[in-house]
Each structure stands twice: as structure tokens, then as C-alpha cells.
Amino acid sequence: MREFMDYVHSAFYEATGWNRDNSYAALNSTPDALLEFPTPRGLRLTLSSLSSPNFATSYELGSVGVVDGSISYLYSSVPLRVAIESRSERISLPSLLRAYRPLAPLTELKPKTSELTGGLDVAKSSLLYGRLYLPQSLLEALVVKRISPALQVQFSAVSGAHLRNGGTTVGLAQYDVGRYALEGLASSDGGLLGFRGVYNFGGDAEPPKVAAPAENGNHSERERIYGRFSTGGEIYYGTLNKSGGISLGARFATLPSHKGTPLSATLTVNPLMGTISANYAVVAGKHCSLATRMEFNVFSYESSWAVGTELWRKPLPRLVDDNYGVPKRSFESKLKWKLDDPEPVKTPKDGDPEEYAGVLKARMDQNLQIGVLWEGRIKSLLFSLGSGIDLRKTDKPFRTLGLEIQFSS
Amino acid sequence: MAFNFNWSPLTADAEFYSRARDLLTKALNKSPKPPIIVDDILVDELNLGNVPPDLEILEIGDLAEDRFRGIFKMTYSGDAYLTLKTRVQANPLNTYLHSKPSFTSPKPLAAASSLTIPISITLSEIKLSAFIILVFSKQKGLTLVFRNDPLESLKVSSTFDSIQFVRDYLQRTIEQKLRDLMMNELPAIIHRLSLQLWCPDQANKPGESPADEVDEKGVDPFISPPDDPVDANGNLLDANALSELTLQGAGDAQSLFSQKNLLRLAALTDSHRTLSLFTPGIRDVVFRAWTGHGDRSEAVTPAMAPPSLSRTHSLPTGTSTTYTFSDTSSATQGYLPSRSASQINLSSTSPGRAVGTSSRSRPGRKKKTRVVNLRRNKSQIETMSEAETESETGSDTISEGPFSEPLMTSSIPEMEDEEDSLAESLASKLHFTNEEKKPAVPLNQSPLSQPPLVSVPSEQTSSIAKALENASKKLVVDSAMPKRAQTKHDSSSDSSSVILEQAWIMKMAGEIARRVYDEKNRQNNNPSGGVWEDQEAPQEAPPTYEAAIH
Numbered sequence: 022m023r024e025f026m027d028y029v030h031s032a033f034y035e036a037t038g039w040n041r042d043n044s045y046a047a048l049n050s051t052p053d054a055l056l057e058f059p060t061p062r063g064l065r066l067t068l069s070s071l072s073s074p075n076f077a078t079s080y081e082l083g084s085v086g087v088v089d090g091s092i093s094y095l096y097s098s099v100p101l102r103v104a105i106e107s108r109s110e111r112i113s114l115p116s117l118l119r120a121y122r123p124l125a126p127l128t129e130l131k132p133k134t135s136e137l138t139g140g141l142d143v144a145k146s147s148l149l150y151g152r153l154y155l156p157q158s159l160l161e162a163l164v165v166k167r168i169s170p171a172l173q174v175q176f177s178a179v180s181g182a183h184l185r186n187g188g189t190t191v192g193l194a195q196y197d198v199g200r201y202a203l204e205g206l207a208s209s210d211g212g213l214l215g216f217r218g219v220y221n222f223g224g225d226a227e228p229p230k231v232a233a234p235a236e237n238g239n240h241s242e243r244e245r246i247y248g249r250f251s252t253g254g255e256i257y258y259g260t261l262n263k264s265g266g267i268s269l270g271a272r273f274a275t276l277p278s279h280k281g282t283p284l285s286a287t288l289t290v291n292p293l294m295g296t297i298s299a300n301y302a303v304v305a306g307k308h309c310s311l312a313t314r315m316e317f318n319v320f321s322y323e324s325s326w327a328v329g330t331e332l333w334r335k336p337l338p339r340l341v342d343d344n345y346g347v348p349k350r351s352f353e354s355k356l357k358w359k360l361d362d363p364e365p366v367k368t369p370k371d372g373d374p375e376e377y378a379g380v381l382k383a384r385m386d387q388n389l390q391i392g393v394l395w396e397g398r399i400k401s402l403l404f405s406l407g408s409g410i411d412l413r414k415t416d417k418p419f420r421t422l423g424l425e426i427q428f429s430s
Numbered sequence: 431m432a433f434n435f436n437w438s439p440l441t442a443d444a445e446f447y448s449r450a451r452d453l454l455t456k457a458l459n460k461s462p463k464p465p466i467i468v469d470d471i472l473v474d475e476l477n478l479g480n481v482p483p484d485l486e487i488l489e490i491g492d493l494a495e496d497r498f499r500g501i502f503k504m505t506y507s508g509d510a511y512l513t514l515k516t517r518v519q520a521n522p523l524n525t526y527l528h529s530k531p532s533f534t535s536p537k538p539l540a541a542a543s544s545l546t547i548p549i550s551i552t553l554s555e556i557k558l559s560a561f562i563i564l565v566f567s568k569q570k571g572l573t574l575v576f577r578n579d580p581l582e583s584l585k586v587s588s589t590f591d592s593i594q595f596v597r598d599y600l601q602r603t604i605e606q607k608l609r610d611l612m613m614n615e616l617p618a619i620i621h622r623l624s625l626q627l628w629c630p631d632q633a634n635k636p637g638e639s640p641a642d643e644v645d646e647k648g649v650d651p652f653i654s655p656p657d658d659p660v661d662a663n664g665n666l667l668d669a670n671a672l673s674e675l676t677l678q679g680a681g682d683a684q685s686l687f688s689q690k691n692l693l694r695l696a697a698l699t700d701s702h703r704t705l706s707l708f709t710p711g712i713r714d715v716v717f718r719a720w721t722g723h724g725d726r727s728e729a730v731t732p733a734m735a736p737p738s739l740s741r742t743h744s745l746p747t748g749t750s751t752t753y754t755f756s757d758t759s760s761a762t763q764g765y766l767p768s769r770s771a772s773q774i775n776l777s778s779t780s781p782g783r784a785v786g787t788s789s790r791s792r793p794g795r796k797k798k799t800r801v802v803n804l805r806r807n808k809s810q811i812e813t814m815s816e817a818e819t820e821s822e823t824g825s826d827t828i829s830e831g832p833f834s835e836p837l838m839t840s841s842i843p844e845m846e847d848e849e850d851s852l853a854e855s856l857a858s859k860l861h862f863t864n865e866e867k868k869p870a871v872p873l874n875q876s877p878l879s880q881p882p883l884v885s886v887p888s889e890q891t892s893s894i895a896k897a898l899e900n901a902s903k904k905l906v907v908d909s910a911m912p913k914r915a916q917t918k919h920d921s922s923s924d925s926s927s928v929i930l931e932q933a934w935i936m937k938m939a940g941e942i943a944r945r946v947y948d949e950k951n952r953q954n955n956n957p958s959g960g961v962w963e964d965q966e967a968p969q970e971a972p973p974t975y976e977a978a979i980h
Contacts, residue, residue: 294545
């Protein structure tokens, strides 16, 4: 299940108008969410609250043999209450749990102020986050600071006794102007330096004057697959351990305005290691998404595959009538020797939060390792029940089993 | 005396190689592997070659038909080779991310994709040079401990020999790893192999079986709980409490015993206390008294026992001396042999003391722990003369008594030095006369019925008597000696060492006084005492055993 703090974190980006997905690191995020979702282990209870518009807290208690937990605090300089619904009985499940996320529109010129922030200057916005794991005494800290509408700096650190040198820090500078986005990072661990960038073309990345005649002219143009291409690369170099890595990638994904089947296809290549990976995710039906991944290594001829799916479930219809089929006539209509007036058919309201009751996710890879996850809501509690199954070990197939319960206010 | 080492029967055994391969594979995969190794390490080929190692005997501590304890110097440059197979992760970024917290991970998209490569590594031209402590008994198998880092050089050839960087890295890493294996794993492997070879019945006993079997039995006593379970305090447990314990997990697993067994054990220990002749019988237990007389001193020698065995021994000396050998490995070479040799003496005599409480001391027992110090003859070979002299003093003081700390020997005040050197010379002379005598009369059990000693010249013995007399006089004159020594020392050194030294001096003085007193008593009892009587004195109280008794 997506953690509450992650949810709040993304709400911060939403409020400040930052597109989190316009990054090379997020190129594969849709298939990854379908193919590599984590399954819970043991019992885990989370109590979270957005106690003030700027401040969120979360307490977590878990038990996997031993009891552990974590305390986390988050401070945002922009008020977040308008951007998200924090109460767990009102949170829209698709926004919290949906794996297949349609592309967010590109914003060429980021607004200086956002209506969500209530007219505050976006460039002044910042976010502070800290989390302490007990009893491991592991501390996580994150600072996000917008310097200008297009430039954002992130600084994250982990401190723990078991880590080498007592901890690691990573600094990340992100520059996003819509059509292209660049990132540079530096890590204290091994002196790793990294640079990655993504370039968008086609679809909404093109100037609107090309799209305008197509819209006015023939509608058959609209029938074609309408989407955006993104391509990019990354390079890393560890200055202390003299190691490095490089990869190139390209993605095609349909835009939300596309009328046909939404899909996302990604191809990544690692020229040093000879790995080619192809990911494909598609919204197969109204309540179903599918994803596949094929990997092949040209040097070692090793290959792997994985498939994943998510199925959204409607709530069970509640039976109102006592006897099935024939409705009871009221006493009045019996007196008048006529049938009741036909009642207006109940239609689900447009803004009904109970549009979905839950989602079932499943994945499987070439090692016959299966992950199953069922997430949903009971009253005001969000739950997540999952298991990792290894079909190779027939004597003890259930490797992990877990239940997560989350309440937030 | 001649030893016959057979190298070929080991290699001639067809099953030996497969067994050794299995054990080595297990040992290599036991510890958590670094993230760069993604598969199990398989021992593909193992050949010990035809060239045996050169062994040089430095010391022999114990020698009998069925047991042996000695220190060797081994050099090996044979044609043994070993081939390992595994798979490694070739992407450095992948291994870099492996053990890092995900929160600060750079989250690369595809740059960390894995590429595993099968690799085969051949280790050959192994050159070893080591000091080895070898302890063998037919009952307990063979224990072999390296005192220093045995690996001198070896050649590593692998699939990636053409790449200079990889070759150098592998050479470095494997040398490091192999040193670790030699020092820590190999003794255990050899011990297990020897158990299978020489005493298969011992190998299958639960107390001495390999660790996995012990684990299976030790981890879950709830699979078949005893009929009348009690906890560690002897309180009875009913079924509910037992199920609770089961739910709580393995934390309390060790504290579950059968009440019957506890009562039996209590009766057994009580019988020792009360001098009662009745010993309650416990099934499936081998009592130490039942085993052969010759093996008794071996039975408690902890260095031979596998680590799991120390639990079954009730003697505290068993656990305390288990670590003697491994500890000494960290110290310097030249100094060590004598020290650990004397520790062998101590450890072998202390069980004698422990046994002595239950069964009264016999004169024949003391002969069992004799020292055949062949090192003296080899002293010309030793190049480090200083280390050698130090080792000598170390051995001498150790044979004196419990004040065997070498640090103190070096910091004795001058005033003491005379006494000390006197006592030392005395002790060493006693010591060596003792030694010389033992091989002369190997069959005689009682020292009292020994014929007069021929090998010791009379001048020497008379000088001993003189030295004793001198010592006694000095002691009478300097009755306040410890105090003086202390005041002398206060000015020069700090307080903590003074306290230590004071304690040492007191002990020393007491020791000397007691010895002199014994000597005088003897002389008073036998006024006609001549050469004969003088020789009796060292025989009845060999210094080594005084150390153990006090």
C-alpha cells in the first residue's frame, strides 16, 4: 500500500505544480507499479493525520516476529489540505492505489503562483520530512526546496549505526521545463555522481498550432493513437570505487485525451551490460490493467519475464427488498387497487467516493514467484492483505504473508 | 624415536575426495556471501597432490599409542589444486545498490540491471608455512590449529585471466578469503573428517555430531516435549504453559527440561557431594570412570573437543581453556611455543586437580603429563636469540606456579631479581632433572620406588642444596622483603602495576618460603640426607603440579 507520507509528498508536488513523472527515473513507473509492487510482511498498523494544513504525522507499528515501528513527521510550507483528502474514509481509492497512472499534462511555463497554494509563491515552497525507525534507530530525513519555478533541489539522508560511515546522503537537483527535464545527483556513498535527462516530443509536447488544425480538420486523425514520446538516458560514476553505469530508454504513452485504449510501452537498453528490457502496460478493460516485461541479455543470453495485473472491484450491491423480484405493494396502493408508482432507478452519483471497493493485484515472474495483494477499505480503515508465493517450493509455498491497516484523519 | 607420516592413504581413499568436497562446499556457503557472488560456491575439483608437506617437530607435549599432542613447523609447496565454480554479478552498480538503504538510493532506471557471469577459479601452487598445534586422540579425533597465518603464496587462475585488473582483484580477494578459511574453517573441517575416519561411532554421537544435527535437536524441543516438562527453575509446566512457550518462539526453548532427567542429574551431583558410593544409573551416558585409564586425562582436554562439546562438560576448566590455542595465535611467533606448551601443561593438570577432588590423587597420574622438550635441542636453529631467551624465562616462570604472566617477569625489581633468578635456576634445574629422569624410567609407576638417579651429577645436586640454603638464609634476613621492594618500586612506576607486582611478590615470597620450609623439614627429618635425599625433593613436588594445585 502506498504510504500516507508518500501520498502527502505527492500532494505537495501537486500543490506546487511540479510534475513528478517528468523524469527519466520515472519512465518505467507504470509497469513497475504493476510488476514490482511490494507485498506486506507481518502485521502493520499505521495511524496518520494531517493535523494542520502544513503538518502531517504518521505512526507505524509492525510485527514480523519482533515488534518494530516508526515515527514520521512532515512539514510543508504550502497548505496541503486543499490538494488532498486526508481522511481515510474519504480518500479516493484510485488516487491512492491505482497502478496505471495516465500521463500528467506537460506544463511548459510553470506558474509562479498556484491557486492551490492560495497565492503563495511557488518558488518559496519547501518540504521537510523525518522518520525514525525503532528500535533500529534508523533515521531518514528529506528536504525538498523549490528554488525557481523550474528548479528544485532534494536532499535526503539516512543515518544508521549499521551503515558504513554511519549513514549516507544524496543530493538531487531537478530542472524541468516540460519539454525536457534534467537531473543531477551526488551521493556520499562511494562518491557516486549521476546525471539523467528526458526529452519529450509528439503529442502535447508539440506546439499547439500543429495540433489545432488536426482537431478542426478530419476526425479520423483523432482515431490514430495519440500519445507522447519520451526518450532519455542516465549515466553514473562512482568516483571512489571507480564503478559506473549507463542506460538509455524510450517510452511511448497515450495521453488522457486519447479516446482508444490507454497504453504505455517502454524500451530500456543498458549498453555496458547488454541488457534490453521491454515493458508494456495497457488498460485492458474498464476495471483491469495488465503489464508485461521481457528482459534479455545479449552477453549472457539470460532472459526473464514478468506479468502483472490489477483488477478493480465494485462494491457488492446491497439488497434493499425483502422478497426478491416482486416488490411489495404499499398499503395505500393496495387500497386503491393499483400498483406503486415506478420508483426512480438508483444511479450511482457522479461524485460517489464508493465507486470502487477495492483492488486485487497479482504478479508472476519466470521463477514462478507470485505476489498477490488485495487492497480496499472497510468502514474508515484502509487495508492491504498480501502474500508472496513461491511455486518452486511446493512444500512451503507461502514465503511471506502480511496485513497492513491504515487509518488517517 | 621415529614418526611415520603417511600421505598416500589419504589420497588413495576414493570417498575421501567427495567427502572433503562436500565439507568444503558447506563451509564456503555457510557465511553470508558478498553481494557480488550471486550463486552458491561449488567445489568442482580438489586434489591434494602427491607431494607431502614437510613437517618439523618443535615440541611434543603428550605421546601415547592412542593420543598425541605436539607442535610442528610445516612447510608445503606441493602440487595440490582446487577448482571452485560460482556465478558473479558483473555490474558494479548493482552490487553497489545491494546493501544500501533504498531511501537514499539514486534509483537508476536500467543502469543497475544485472549481468551474472559464471566463473571458475583454480587455486594452485599453494605455498604454506605454518606453526601447527596438533592434538590427536583416538576418541576425540584430530584437532589442528594454525598458530600463525599459514598462507605464503598461491596462484589464482580464473576465467578472466586475460583482464589484468580482474586478475589482480581476484588474487587479492581470494588470498584474503583463504587466510580466513585456513585460520577458522579448516580446523573444524579436519576435525570432522578425522572423526569420520578414525572413530565413526563418535561422529554419530549427538554431543559430537556436526553442528547441523545439533541445531536440529536444539532448535525445537517442542516437536516432542518430555512427558513431565519443567522449566529452568524446576517448576512443573502444564500443557497450557507449554503451548504458550511454543507460541513465544525459540527464546525460551532452552529452558525446557524433563523433570525426570533433572532429578536424576541432581541425584548424580549429590552423590559426589556426599561421598556416597551409590551412583545413580543414567541411560545413554558414558561415565568418565568407565573409559580407559589412559584416556582419562584426554577426556577433559578441551582443545580436542568440538565447540559443542563444552556444554556437556561440567568442569569449568573445560570452557576456560578451550580458547587457549586460538588466543595464542595472535601473538608473536618466537615467543609463543613455550608459552602455549606450558599452558598445555597447565590445562592438562588442572583436570587432574578437578578429578582429584572426587577420586584421591594417585602417584601414577602425575607421570602422565610429562614434558619432552625437544625445542632445547633446536635452539641453535632459532635466529632470534632474544625471543628465545624470553621464551625460556617464560617457560620457567610458568613451571614455577600460577604467577605465569610474562609481563610481570620483565618488571621484577632488582632486589627481587636475585631471589627470582635463584628460584628460577633452582626451578629450571629441578625441572630438567625431572625431565631427564622420566625417559630413563618409563615403566616405573611409583616415583618412590625409583632407583637412584645416575644421570644427574652430584655436583649439581649439591649446588641445588647450597642454593636452597642460601635462599633460606636470605629469606630469614630479608623477612621484610616485600615491603622494601614495594617502597623501592613506588618511586619508579605507577600504582596499578605496583599493586600487581606486590601481589606477585607476596606470592613469590610465600612460594619460596614454603619451598625452603619443606626442604628444611626434610633435612631435619633425615639428618643423614645426602645425594639421595636431595633428589627426592624435586620428585615429590614437581613444580608444574604445584602450579595447578595452588
